């Protein structure tokens with residue numbers, strides 16, 4: 001009995017931590033992504049089409065932690081750290097190898 005309980009707790013823990021790696025709010029992130037990123041990241045516009053599926057979870061983390069939109073740094077300026085974390089969480093959760101891959105951004 002104790003063993004079963006421990007296994008369940010472990011599964012629950014792994015499932016929640018997989019969804020909360022960066023600690024942002026993915027629902028807000030989706031909204032913020034549409035508001036702050038979609039204007040440039042659409043087919044035919046300068047940033048090109050970009051969706052959560054464009055990268056893997058590790059690639060998104062690297063992008064937000066190291067690259068920080070080096071191609072156009074001003075795109076990240078004016079967005080608060082907290083909002084960027086929410087956007088990162090949304091992209092991460094729906095990454096190509098993420099827990100809930102999706103294309104709509």
Ligand code: HEC
Pocket residue numbers: 033036037038039040041046047048050063069071072075076079087
């Ligand atoms: C003012 C326009 C603009 C805005 C706003 C913008 N971007 Fe970009 N983004 C670009 C351009 C231009 C590039 C370079 C595209 C290229 O190299 O072909 C780029 C590149 C990127 C890349 C790299 C693409 C790759 O293939 O590796 C990512 C990821 C990215 N942007 C994410 C974002 C996110 C997330 C936001 C919102 C917080 C955002 N961008 C907002 C214009 C923009």
